Amino acid sequence: MRNLEVGGEALGDMPDLQAPSTDPSHARIASWLLGRFGAGRIRADDRLPPEEQLAAALGVSRMTLRQALGSLESRGFIERRRGRSGGNFVREPLIEVDLSGLPGFTELMRRANVRAGARIVRAGLVEATSEIASALDLGRQRDVIEVVRVRSARRRPLALEETYLPAQLFPGLLDRSLTGSLYGLMREHYDLSPHHAQEWLEPEIVSDEHAVLLEIEPGSAVMLVTRKASTSSGVAIEFARDRYRPDRTRISLNTGVDPGAGAELLVEPV
Known part of the structure; x- marks a missing residue:
């Protein structure tokens, strides 16, 4: 298991959410994270950065970030674990x-x-x-x-x-x-x-x-x-x-x- 850091080598550059787009911010964040997975920068069982830290790096509210993570969770890409060692973990794509x-x-x-x-x-x-x-x-x-x-x-x-x-x-x-x-x-x-x-x-x-x-x-x-x-x-x-x-x-x-x-x-x- 790896703990990914915001701005670290694994995540790479943050998406430009200010660029013109017909997609809402949470959809673009979800696509960006999927792209990191597809490029091999994020692997199964990696733990994403804490939501507050990741939302701040992306320049969005935690609610917007949670929409993106919820979308990925419903599609089987993310697993949310509770407890002291919990967090948002990457799953092998279904x-x-x-x-x-x-x-x-x-x-x-x-x-x-x-x-x-x-x-x-x-x-x-x-x-x-x-x-x-x-x-x-x-x-x-x-x-x-x-x-x-x-x-x-x-x-x-x-x-x-x-x-x-x-x-x-x-x-x-x-x-x-x-x-x-x-x-x-x-x-x-x-x-x-x-x-x-x-x-x-x-x-x-x-x-x-x-x-x-x-x-x-x-x-x-x-x-x-x-x-x-x-x-x-x-x-x-x-x-x-x-x-x-x-x-x-x-x-x-x-x-x-x-x-x-x-x-x-x-x-x-x-």
């Missing part, structure tokens, strides 16, 4: 996990400008459980390809992926490299890829096995994303359970209003 548009993990990390990594826990042919068989519309052929991987970002575990694919649709998949994008393999070698999906998001308490794989404490909570995906023609090709560490990720979705649903809500009962 990685945005934008599930819109059915991206795979590799694409998610590309969007977040983070290099994706993968460690295979197990991969093989297994018999589908009733839940998986129902999700994949399997008949008598109950064999599925199971791929379980720990996905990492910034060289630390971020998610645990548990993926099941119909074996008859992807012959030879297990002979290929499984450390990259599975969706990429599906498109390139089998001309199949997810086009529609139904996803469920719910918190889950991790098992001891999952805690070890994700390098978190047993009994910790994760965000479980369960997914059933199909092709544009309606062929079910994937059932997956992805478990994300909430201390390292923030899940987002881009949504819109269904015009049909809106029209229905406007109809008054007779």
Whole structure:
């Protein structure tokens, strides 16, 4: 842990808050601090200068500074700790996990400008459980390809992926490299890829096995994303359970209003 000093080498030059701008001062202060983090001048677990001292150096009121720090706190960049050794501490930025548009993990990390990594826990042919068989519309052929991987970002575990694919649709998949994008393999070698999906998001308490794989404490909570995906023609090709560490990720979705649903809500009962 480092204690940053106002005007010190870590923080660098103060922002010019008198320069013309359409952004309010607190937003410019937040952007400036983010820039210090992005440039490597501020690191995770650094303690920022006391609020009174930092506000004076910036030439703003403590209220304005607290608005800036509150904005960063809500976005996961700052943690406020109480007590004699407390203060405003820099956190590792949360990685945005934008599930819109059915991206795979590799694409998610590309969007977040983070290099994706993968460690295979197990991969093989297994018999589908009733839940998986129902999700994949399997008949008598109950064999599925199971791929379980720990996905990492910034060289630390971020998610645990548990993926099941119909074996008859992807012959030879297990002979290929499984450390990259599975969706990429599906498109390139089998001309199949997810086009529609139904996803469920719910918190889950991790098992001891999952805690070890994700390098978190047993009994910790994760965000479980369960997914059933199909092709544009309606062929079910994937059932997956992805478990994300909430201390390292923030899940987002881009949504819109269904015009049909809106029209229905406007109809008054007779």
